[in-house]
Amino acid sequence: MDHALVVGLHLLHAMASLALVSVGLAVIFGMLRVINFAHGEFLMVGGYAFVLSAGAGLNLWVAMLVVAPAAVGALGFLVERFVIRHLHGDIIATILATWGLSLFLIGLAATVLGYHQQGVAPPFGTVQFGSYSIGIYTFFVMIVAIVTIVSLFVWLRWSRSGLLVRGAMQDPELAAALGADTRRLRTAMFVLGSALSGLAGAVLAPLAGVLPEIGATYVVKAFITVISGGATALTGTTLAAALFGFTSQAAAFLSRPVVGEVALLIVAIVLLRLLPTGITGRYFRKAL
Amino acid sequence: MLKVTGLCAGYGSVPVLAGVNIDVGPGAAMAVLGANGMGKTTLMRALMGFLTVTAGQFVLDGRDITAAPPQERARAGLGYVPQGRGIFGRMTVRDQLRYAMIAKGRPAGTLSGILDRFPVLTPLLDRAGDALSGGERQMVALACCLCTGPRTLLLDEPTEGLQPSFVDQILELLLTLKRHDTLTILLAEQNLDFAAALCDQVSVMRKGSIAATVPAAAIREDSTNLDLLLAGDP
Numbered sequence: 237m238d239h240a241l242v243v244g245l246h247l248l249h250a251m252a253s254l255a256l257v258s259v260g261l262a263v264i265f266g267m268l269r270v271i272n273f274a275h276g277e278f279l280m281v282g283g284y285a286f287v288l289s290a291g292a293g294l295n296l297w298v299a300m301l302v303v304a305p306a307a308v309g310a311l312g313f314l315v316e317r318f319v320i321r322h323l324h325g326d327i328i329a330t331i332l333a334t335w336g337l338s339l340f341l342i343g344l345a346a347t348v349l350g351y352h353q354q355g356v357a358p359p360f361g362t363v364q365f366g367s368y369s370i371g372i373y374t375f376f377v378m379i380v381a382i383v384t385i386v387s388l389f390v391w392l393r394w395s396r397s398g399l400l401v402r403g404a405m406q407d408p409e410l411a412a413a414l415g416a417d418t419r420r421l422r423t424a425m426f427v428l429g430s431a432l433s434g435l436a437g438a439v440l441a442p443l444a445g446v447l448p449e450i451g452a453t454y455v456v457k458a459f460i461t462v463i464s465g466g467a468t469a470l471t472g473t474t475l476a477a478a479l480f481g482f483t484s485q486a487a488a489f490l491s492r493p494v495v496g497e498v499a500l501l502i503v504a505i506v507l508l509r510l511l512p513t514g515i516t517g518r519y520f521r522k523a524l
Numbered sequence: 525m526l527k528v529t530g531l532c533a534g535y536g537s538v539p540v541l542a543g544v545n546i547d548v549g550p551g552a553a554m555a556v557l558g559a560n561g562m563g564k565t566t567l568m569r570a571l572m573g574f575l576t577v578t579a580g581q582f583v584l585d586g587r588d589i590t591a592a593p594p595q596e597r598a599r600a601g602l603g604y605v606p607q608g609r610g611i612f613g614r615m616t617v618r619d620q621l622r623y624a625m626i627a628k629g630r631p632a633g634t635l636s637g638i639l640d641r642f643p644v645l646t647p648l649l650d651r652a653g654d655a656l657s658g659g660e661r662q663m664v665a666l667a668c669c670l671c672t673g674p675r676t677l678l679l680d681e682p683t684e685g686l687q688p689s690f691v692d693q694i695l696e697l698l699l700t701l702k703r704h705d706t707l708t709i710l711l712a713e714q715n716l717d718f719a720a721a722l723c724d725q726v727s728v729m730r731k732g733s734i735a736a737t738v739p740a741a742a743i744r745e746d747s748t749n750l751d752l753l754l755a756g757d758p
Contacts, residue, residue, distance in 0.1 A: 396626055403612055403623045410610045413572055415598035415628035415672055468614075 238366030243489060249374045251481030252381035253440060257454045258461040258473050259384060260433030266462045266469025267405045268425055270320055271327060273334040275458055276451025277341035278430055282308045282437025283446035284345060287354045296359060304438030305431035312430020316423050338451065345448035355445035373442060380439050384432065385474055392470065392524045401425060402524070460504045466514020471523035475515050480504065525550045526676050526708055531580035533570035540566040542732040543580065548676075548725075551706035553698075555719035555740070558729035564712035565607050567729070568680045571710070572604045573597050584676060599628050603674025607681045607712075609661035611653040617664055618649040624671035641697070642667045659690035666694065670701070676708040677701075683715045691718060698722055720744050 261275045272278070285307035290299040315337065323329045360372035392398040404411040404421040412418045437446075444450065461480055465472020483503045488496030511518055528546040532539060540563045548554045558564050569575050571582060573594040582590045589597050598604070612620050618635070626632045639646050644663055648656065656664065662682055669677065679698075683691045695718060701707045702722070713719040719726055720743045727737040 396632065399619060399623055400627065402615065402619075403627070406612050406614055407610070409574060409594070410606070410612065411623075411627065412594035413598060413604040413606070413610070414624045414668060415595050416623075417595050419593075 238368050241365050242368040242370055245370055245374060246489070247482050247485050248378055250485035251478045252378040254457060254461060254481040254484075255385060255474055255477035256377070256381045256436040256439060258458040258477055259381075259388070259470075260429045260431075260436060261458045261462050262465065262469045262473035263388075263425055263429030263432060265459070266465065266473060267401075268422060268429070269325070270426065271331050271334065272429075273331060273455070274315075274338040274341060274451075275433060276453070276455030277338045277345075278308050278311065278433035278451075279437030279440070279454050280345060280446060280448065280451040281311060281341060282434030283441040283444075283450065284349065284354070284437075285434065286438035286441050287356055287446050290356050291354075296356070300438045300441075301435070305435040308434025308437070309427045309431035311434075312427045313423065315430070316426040320426065321419075321423075338455075342448050342451070349448065351448060353445040353447050356442050358442040371443075377439055377443070380435070384435070385470070388470055389524060457500065460500070464504050464507050464514050466511070466516035466518075468516035468520060468523045471520050472514055472516035475520070476507075479507070479515075525583075525585050526710060527581075527583040528571070529581045529583075531567075531570060531582060532578045533566065533575045534578070535566075535575070539578070540732050541570060544729075544733055546710065546727070546734065548708050548710055550708055551702065552725070553702055553709035553711065553723040554737075555711045555713050555723040555726045556729050556734070557713055557716065557719055557726060559714075562729045563732040564729055565680055566732075568604070568606070568678050568710075568712050571597075571678055572602065595628075598672060598674075601673075601675035602678065603669040603672055603676065604678045605662075605665045605669045605680065605682060607684065609658065609665045611656075611661050611664050611668065613654040614652060616650050616652055617645055617656070620653065620664060620668055621645075621671055624668035628672060630673075638667050638671055641670070644693075659686050659693075662686060662690065662694065666697070674707070677710070679709065679711045681712055681714065683713065683718050691715070695721055716743070 257279065260278065261272065264270050264272045264275070282304040286299050286304040289303045290296050294303065319333050319337070320330065323333060358371050358373035360376065362369040362371050392402055400416055401421055404416055404418045405425070408418045457480070461476045462469065462473050464476040464480070480500045480503060484496035484500035487499035508514070516523065526546065526548045528544055531544040532541050534540040544567055546554065556564055556567065566575065570577055573592060577590055580590070581588060584597070584600055584602055587600060589600055592600070612623070615623070621635055621638060622632055642663055644660070645667060648660060653661065653664065666682070682694055686694070698709065699722060702709060709722070711719060711723060720740045723740045725737055726740050726743055727734045729735065
């Protein structure tokens with residue numbers, strides 16, 4: 237019984253982690269259709285912003301929940317304002333520019349901070365279930381993922397600015413013809429997506445540590461999750477993260493972590509073969 | 525009031541509009557007729573700011589908005605109903621109307637005013653744009669445009685593919701708006717009867733410029749000359 241409970245918690249944690257890693261990309265790629273190859277590095281920068289500011293003596297929670305999202309949000313503002321905006325939706329140019337940005341951020345982090353892993357010990361300690369123990373921080377990751385996704389849903393569904401954003405993402409030309417400042421809305425959404433990536437990088441840093449190249453472990457999973465989610469970015473990403481997180485963690489339990497990674501890829505390939513437009517291409521089409 | 529002088533625009537390096545001149549007074553309506561590919565939609569998109577203007581001037585209510593982005597044109601009182609019933613497919617009709625009300629940054633009003641004018645939309649409020657018929661979409665597009673409070677309307681083929689009953693409804697509505705709200709209207713159409721019934725003047729567009737302009741009253745009496753113009757005869 238205790239074993240089943242701990243396994244269940246680990247499965248939930250895997251789903252929550254994948255949702256957190258992907259939610260920023262769901263906004264930037266899923267909604268804005270900007271292929272951001274530097275997404276993993278945005279998480280890395282969030283991780284470093286947290287680790288360094290906490291290391292400098294700043295309150296741990298302020299460093300994680302305020303400084304990291306703000307730092308990566310500011311980075312996102314600069315990237316959108318000086319790079320993405322000038323590419324006018326050209327897919328190849330965007331891929332090349334964000335790939336270059338990714339290499340630049342990795343190089344910069346390696347030069348300034350070195351290749352050794354940095355981290356912060358997970359706070360809260362552990363809780364005991366029979367003969368098994370699990371970090372209380374695991375629950376915190378789940379709570380952050382749930383609060384983030386639910387907040388995004390509520391904001392998009394019921395707020396005035398959420399409505400404006402939804403229209404501008406669906407049909408920018410029509411939104412502009414009705415008087416919406418779509419350029420400003422796009423910048424704001426890019427900053428939001430970047431800040432969410434920064435938050436994810438910081439929240440996962442106590443568990444995964446931070447390295448200049450850690451982005452590579454996040455970016456592929458995040459793209460697979462958002463693409464498999466389909467056109468309705470937020471709902472799709474949440475469902476795909478739940479499916480892939482569950483599958484990979486279950487396979488990892490039954491075998492080894494590397495098998496979990498392979499299982500994720502196999503499920504994604506089968507899913508996209510059956511539903512080429514992603515989960516929300518066929519189901520939940522009216523969702524957000 | 526809408527005044528276009530020597531307007532040139534196109535797609536990338538391909539020119540389409542070659543010096544368009546249009547003058548529509550306050551509360552007046554002008555139709556631009558022409559066969560497919562003559563530049564009607566390009567004209568509408570250029571006037572709304574979606575295409576870069578390479579030469580010429582566009583003055584709306586005394587203000588030069590030639591270089592203004594689309595949202596500024598909308599805020600200056602220009603309303604646009606694009607060809608193909610531009611609505612948000614994955615948004616309910618209620619949200620689309622709310623969107624149009626708040627897009628310019630104004631406080632959201634109630635829907636009752638617009639629903640009084642468009643009673644056909646009341647039972648459709650919770651339906652998504654994708655689930656509407658062509659005529660219903662046209663009504664939603666027009667209602668959204670009016671929610672922005674325009675003084676000048678750009679209508680791009682609003683009757684295209686619609687059943688006659690919807691065409692009559694739209695005509696009646698636009699005539700009411702023109703008379704009671706003194707809206708200035710620029711209409712791109714292929715439906716000569718609709719254009720002649722709504723507008724004061726009818727222009728024919730050929731190869732990216734206005735080839736001729738005649739009073740609508742003359743067409744209502746005898747459309748033979750305009751038919752010849754549309755067919756391409758000099």
